[in-house]
Amino acid sequence: MTNPTPIRDVSVGEDGIRLGQFVKFAGLLDSGGDVKEAIVDGEVRVNGDVERRRGRQLRVGDLVVFGGRTVRVSA
Numbered sequence: 001m002t003n004p005t006p007i008r009d010v011s012v013g014e015d016g017i018r019l020g021q022f023v024k025f026a027g028l029l030d031s032g033g034d035v036k037e038a039i040v041d042g043e044v045r046v047n048g049d050v051e052r053r054r055g056r057q058l059r060v061g062d063l064v065v066f067g068g069r070t071v072r073v074s075a
Contacts, residue, residue: 007063009074017073019046020054022064026071038066 010026017025023035023044035054042050045065046058058064062073 005068005070007070007072009072011074012058012060014060014075016057016059018054019044019051019056019058019064022058022071022073023066026064028064028066028069028071043067 008026010022012022012025020032020035020039023029023038024032029035029038038044039052039054042052043066044051046056047063048065058073060073060075064071064073
């Protein structure tokens with residue numbers, strides 16, 4: 001049995017952040033173009049569901065998964 005990927009917390013403050021900004025801010029991808037492509041192609045999940053909207057507003061506690069890495073939005 002394999003161990004699940006550890007969840008890393010990334011602090012964005014209380015107001016939340018948009019998905020496209022968060023993927024880059026959290027270091028999951030380096031460029032805005034790569035972020036856009038990954039989201040449009042359905043490679044990013046939010047709380048277990050594929051999310052294709054870069055502008056989706058994330059809130060504290062949301063889980064973002066990309067490339068086998070899981071990152072939680074924290075305050």
